[in-house]
Amino acid sequence: MDQVTFGAFFAAGVGALLSNLGAEWVKTIVRRGQTQELIRDAELQKIQSEIEQIRILSERFWGSNAATLGDERSLMISKLVAALHTISETYASLLSGPSKHDCDMSFMKAHEAITGGDFDAPDRAANYQRLTKIFVSLTNLDRTATNGRRALKRQWLA
Amino acid sequence: MTSEIVIARDFTPFPGGRYRQHGEGSGEEFRDDLLRPALNREASVTVRLDGTSGYPSSFLEEAFGGLIRVGFTAEDLRKRLKIEAEPAYRSYRQLAWQFIDDAQAIASRTAAAS
Numbered sequence: 001m002d003q004v005t006f007g008a009f010f011a012a013g014v015g016a017l018l019s020n021l022g023a024e025w026v027k028t029i030v031r032r033g034q035t036q037e038l039i040r041d042a043e044l045q046k047i048q049s050e051i052e053q054i055r056i057l058s059e060r061f062w063g064s065n066a067a068t069l070g071d072e073r074s075l076m077i078s079k080l081v082a083a084l085h086t087i088s089e090t091y092a093s094l095l096s097g098p099s100k101h102d103c104d105m106s107f108m109k110a111h112e113a114i115t116g117g118d119f120d121a122p123d124r125a126a127n128y129q130r131l132t133k134i135f136v137s138l139t140n141l142d143r144t145a146t147n148g149r150r151a152l153k154r155q156w157l158a
Numbered sequence: 159m160t161s162e163i164v165i166a167r168d169f170t171p172f173p174g175g176r177y178r179q180h181g182e183g184s185g186e187e188f189r190d191d192l193l194r195p196a197l198n199r200e201a202s203v204t205v206r207l208d209g210t211s212g213y214p215s216s217f218l219e220e221a222f223g224g225l226i227r228v229g230f231t232a233e234d235l236r237k238r239l240k241i242e243a244e245p246a247y248r249s250y251r252q253l254a255w256q257f258i259d260d261a262q263a264i265a266s267r268t269a270a271a272s
Contacts, residue, residue: 120176
C-alpha cells in the first residue's frame with residue numbers, strides 16, 4: 001500500500017514538474033519570438049524615421065540654392081549621406097533575398113535623386129523638379145521596406 | 159598582378175563629393191590618385207567599399223563613371239575591375255557599375271555623333 005502511495009506521489013510530482021517545465025519552455029519560445037518581432041518592427045520604424053528626416057532635409061537643401069544655405073550646406077550634406085547610409089545598413093540587417101534586392105533598387109533611385117549630379121557643387125541652383133523625384137523615390141523606398149517587413153516569416157508562437 | 163584598394167583604409171572612411179575643389183576625399187581624388195594608377199599598373203584591381211560612412215552618388219559617379227571619361231572602357235573594366243561590398247554596401251556597388259555603364263553609353267553616343 002505504501003509503495004503504491006509513494007509511486008502515485010512520485011508520478012504526480014514528475015508530472016507536475018514536466019508540466020511546469022513544458023509551460024516555461026513554451027513561454028520562452030513565445031517571448032523569444034515576440035522580441036524578434038519587436039526588433040523587426042523597431043528596425044522598420046528606424047528606416048521610416050530616417051526617410052522622414054531625409055524628406056525634411058531635402059526640402060530645405062534642394063529648395064534653396066547652395067549660396068543661400070551658406071555654412072549649413074556642408075552640415076546638411078553630411079546629414080543626408082549619413083541618414084541614407086543608416087537606411088542601407090538597417091534594411092540590410094532586416095531583409096534578405098528578393099525583399100533586400102527590391103529595397104536595394106528603391107534605395108539606389110532615392111540615393112541618386114538625393115546625392116547625385118551637382119549635390120555638392122557650391123554654385124548649384126535650387127531644383128524643385130528634383131525635389132519631386134526625391135519625394136516619389138522616398139515614398140517608394142518606404143513602401144518597399146514596409147512590404148519587405150510584412151513578407152518576413154513570423155516567428156513561431158510570436 | 160592584382161591590387162586591392164580598401165577605400166576606408168587606403169583612402170578615407172568619410173568619402174566626400176565629386177571634385178577635388180569641393181573638399182577632401184572626393185571621387186576625383188580617389189580616381190586619379192588611387193584607382194587609375196592601380197588600373198594602369200596592375201592586371202586587375204579589387205576595390206572594397208565596406209567600412210565607410212556611406213557614399214554620395216556624386217562621389218561614386220566621378221570615381222567609377224569618371225574612369226570612362228579618362229579613357230577606360232566598360233568592357234575593359236568588367237574584365238579587370240572587381241568591386242566588392244558586404245550587404246549594407248551592395249547598393250553602392252550596383253550604383254558604381256550603373257555609373258560606368260551610363261558613362262560608357264554617353265561616350266559611345268558622342269563618338270558616333272562626331
